[in-house]
Amino acid sequence: RIVYVNGAYVPEEEAMVSVFDRGFLFADGIYEVTAVVDGKICEWDGHIGRLERSLGEIGMSMPMSAEELLEVHREMVKRNNLEEGAIYLQVTRGAADRDFVMPEGLDQTVVLFTQAKKLTGAKSGLRVISVPDIRWGRRDIKTVQLLAASLVKTEAKKKGKDDAWMVEDGFVTEGSSNNTYIVTKEGKIITRNLSNSILPGITRKSVLRIVEELDMEIEERPFTIEEAQNAAEAFMTAATSFVTPVIEVDGVELNGGTPGPVSKRLGEVYIEESRKASC
Ligand code: PLP
Structure with missing residues (x-):
């Protein structure tokens, strides 16, 4: 290289x-x-x-x-x-x-x-565990201080899972290196609002724009692990993961352990749009 x-x-x-x-x-x-x-x-x-x-x-x-x-x-x-x-x-x-x-x-x-690495193509869905968020208080700044994220992702892998969702004061902040979303049984997309607690994802911003263009309902607020386990589906976003379905949260499978329709649809539209706008 x-x-x-x-x-x-x-x-x-x-x-x-x-x-x-x-x-x-x-x-x-x-x-x-x-x-x-x-x-x-x-x-x-x-x-x-x-x-x-x-x-x-x-x-x-x-x-x-x-x-x-x-x-x-x-x-x-x-x-x-x-x-x-x-x-x-x-x-x-x-x-x-x-x-x-x-x-x-x-x-x-x-x-x-x-x-x-291959980034495009079908995604099988991630199984995640929850862990306490032990990171510092300015997660909105993208610093190279990634020890906590690296520790929790390694812990997830050791447990045979794919990623860790970090929890603070009872609510999910974000994944080890991605923003997190759930889709309620009524079809509403919920993702944590921006603050010092999470990184303002670039993929998040585009996905929220697409969600509005598609006239889907969206609510920006914190959610709990329990809410995620009761959701219709879940997904995460990051620059090199685009929209990736989440199919299990702390051992509870969502959508029968398969990627849900909203995650799949958003994933397809996101790739299409980001291809068009790339430079
Ligand atoms: N949250 C964290 C903690 C991250 O490290 C990342 C990306 O690396 C994201 C969210 C997603 O941000 P983006 O969509 O800009 O890649």
């Missing part, structure tokens, strides 16, 4: 970042993951907008203009012959002698790499 490090496109074996990088020592950095389908970048405006916001929230600026970053993304697709998969972008504050006080004026570290 060819990776991008601070202005250079290099083979991954040759890529180097300082051991004093604050991303490595303090998780002092922001990331974005964008999907690539048919060699094109999906949801660019959403991801670049959130990157700028996340950076701003931790006192950092954009490493280069949005246009330049798009060029780097496109160059990575080209150099890695990426037809379908993900582009990972990470911007950290830079390298400095270890100190909790953030030094000013560092040269940011900018890294990109690609991951080829």
